[in-house]
Amino acid sequence: MFNQILTATLLLIFNANFILADKAQPNILFITVDDMNWDSVGVYGSKLPEITPNIDSIANEGMLFERAYVQASNCSPSRVVFQSGRYPSSSGMRGFYMVNANYPMLPEVLKNNGYFTAVINKPRDTSFSGDYEKYWDQSIILKGAEKRGAQVYAQGMKDFFSLLDEKNKAFYCLVNIADPHKPFYQDPKSTESGFDEYGPSRIYTSSEITIPEFLPKHPGVKIEMRNYYNSVKRADDCVGAILKSLKDSSYEENTIVIFVSDHGMPLPFAKSSLYQNGIRTPWVMKWPEKIKPGSKDTEHMISAVDFFPTILNICGIRKVKGLEGRSFLPLIQGKTQKYRDHIFAEFNENAIGLVYPTRAVHNKKFAYIFNPWSDGKRTFSSASSFHKSYKVIKELAKTDPTVAKRFNHLSFRELEELYDLENDPDCLNNLAKNPAYQTQLKQLRAKLSQHMSKIGDYALEAIKKRESANELVQFMQEQDMQSIKRAEVIQWKRHKNRVGGTGKNTELFMSPANL
Structure with a gap:
């Protein structure tokens, strides 16, 4: 009897501990x-x-x-x-x-x-x-x-x-x-700054590297990709x-x-x-x-x-x-879960505060991208604009029509972009103006608009006014004005922005929920 009571007690303790551990x-x-x-x-x-x-x-x-x-x-x-x-x-x-x-x-x-x-x-x-x-x-x-x-x-x-x-x-x-x-491992800036103090456990050579399809096959790009993979x-x-x-x-x-x-x-x-x-x-x-x-x-x-x-x-x-x-x-x-067949994404501005509001919806087959800033004049700029691959593309564009077309797209984009991700995963061929894909374009545009309305996205007015070039210009002028104001008074996470140093900025940006 004692052994039975002891066994039962131990089982209770074990089960109690198991439950506690599980919780x-x-x-x-x-x-x-x-x-x-x-x-x-x-x-x-x-x-x-x-x-x-x-x-x-x-x-x-x-x-x-x-x-x-x-x-x-x-x-x-x-x-x-x-x-x-x-x-x-x-x-x-x-x-x-x-x-x-x-x-x-x-x-x-x-x-x-x-x-x-x-x-x-x-x-x-x-x-x-x-x-x-x-x-x-x-x-x-x-x-x-x-x-x-x-x-x-x-x-x-x-x-x-x-x-x-x-x-x-x-x-x-x-x-x-x-x-x-x-800077990547063995980039000149990395070497000069002492960032190469810690090297990777294995170093890859250029001969082992494949350049992705969305970049030109050029020795300069290959060097940058080599350094990238060594950093990976x-x-x-x-x-x-x-x-x-x-x-x-x-x-x-x-x-x-x-x-x-x-x-x-x-x-x-x-x-x-x-x-x-x-x-x-x-x-x-x-x-x-x-x-x-x-x-x-x-x-x-x-x-x-x-x-x-x-x-x-x-x-x-x-x-x-x-x-x-x-x-x-x-x-x-x-x-399984329902309604996990698409995602939304956005880009608003670069690290110094230049504004390029961009919106996208991706599903498993297509990606739709809306660029209200794209007017054929405004030039896109980001951190990559100062690195080797960008400079190679820019130089090649002077003599190679194919690269020139890609560089033009990189710089100016188009108001709307649509890509067949199954056949064009690197998004090289914009189908937005292709008559055969207007159904997909309209469906994804509507889905993105619905999402933007749901979250109160400030760029919703732009997608509503997409057919009016003048109103899009006004939208971007307003975004520029707001960005400059933020650059002048808001506390920044970087030491400089589009108007200069940020050290004296004291305010916090009010989130939409606070406005």
């Missing part, structure tokens, strides 16, 4: 990289041998989302979507300035629900404002070469776990790796160091690991564009005992705006008001 809030380790194309990753089809074994391991031990996207194709606007759960035009984080929002970011919500929150590198680009303590229990800024060193991230994670041992809390830790952001490799080394630190800690068993890139590679027709190479991202995650290793979702489309509600759902925290995405936890659980 324990999971830790969230969110790893991002800067400017990495989705197809640069091994499990997404990169043909370079051993390019991303550590990123691949997350997918192999967990789940890969084949159709994952970000909402914006430049740094801070994209990163803040993950933490705000709102589109840039909704949150106010259209560019690289500080925003006064009257709603909480994800780390705030998690803090209020018992989580220890931390960001390692890029807290400025990840937060609405410089009031980091509001969002993060711990924020670490890395500088220079250390932002690209695997050893630095290994030590940073080790220190983080040591600190965590004292807290006895679940954690949300965001680690932002600088690579493969410009170095980023993967950093991911490996972070994963090893987690494995060496006591937290791995209850930690969800998620990996994404903030947008595409920093080259023409990728970063700062709304083509696939601008907004499609690698998105892999593992969750011990919850996600079956080697899982892959090839059908559903997810995006950055879904991250916030998904994390809350995973952590058992009630959804907050105003989120514009929705949880994809059912997909993680191997189920």
Whole structure:
């Protein structure tokens, strides 16, 4: 009898502990990289041998989302979507300035629900404002070469776990790796600045590199692509160091690991564009005992705006008001979800405040892009305009009619663009004026307009007035005026903008919710 009572008691204790363990809030380790194309990753089809074994391991031990996207194709606007759960035009984080929002970011919500929150590198680009303590229990800024060193991230994670041992809390830790952001490994600026102090574990040669179809086959472009892929490799080394630190800690068993890139590679027709190479991202995650290793979702489309509600759902925290995405936890659980056959994206302005409001909707077959700034005169400018590949394209355009046509499109775009993604994944052939594709054009334009109306997008008036060149000019004049005003008075995340230095700017931009 005693043995039976003892056995029953032990079973009760075991079951109670199992239930408590099962209900324990999971830790969230969110790893991002800067400017990495989705197809640069091994499990997404990169043909370079051993390019991303550590990123691949997350997918192999967990789940890969084949159709994952970000909402914006430049740094801070994209990163803040993950933490705000709102589109840039909704949150106010259209560019690289500080925003006064009257709603909480994800780390705030998690803090209020018992989580220890931390960001390692890029807290400025990840937060609405410089009031980091509001969002993060711990924020670490890395500088220079250390932002690209695997050893630095290994030590940073080790220190983080040591600190965590004292807290006895679940954690949300965001680690932002600088690579493969410009300057690339062995770029002249990188060498001169000492950024090459930390090299990749393997160095690829130009003979191993293939130039993507959306860039010209030129030796100068090949050198830049070589340096890019070596930076991709170095980023993967950093991911490996972070994963090893987690494995060496006591937290791995209850930690969800998620990996994404903030947008595409920093080259023409990728970063700062709304083509696939601008907004499609690698998105892999593992969750011990919850996600079956080697899982892959090839059908559903997810995006950055879904991250916030998904994390809350995973952590058992009630959804907050105003989120514009929705949880994809059912997909993680191997189920299906309706209405995941399209995503929306936007670009508003570059890092110094020049405005190019652009909107897009992608589904699995087509991409529609609306460029109200495109008037045949205004020239598009982004960070890539100062790098080698852009300069090569510009020079080749002087003598090569085919390249000239591409350079003209890069510079001026067209009011509307439509691409057949199944047959033209690099978006080389604009079908917007092709009579055979007017049905698709109208359907996607209507879907985008409906979305813009739903979120209160300031550019909705432009798409309504798309047939009036004069009204579009007036729209852009107003956007320029607003941008200049922001540049003169708003706190910026960069040291200069379109009107000069930003050091004396003191105001915070009021998000649409506050206007």
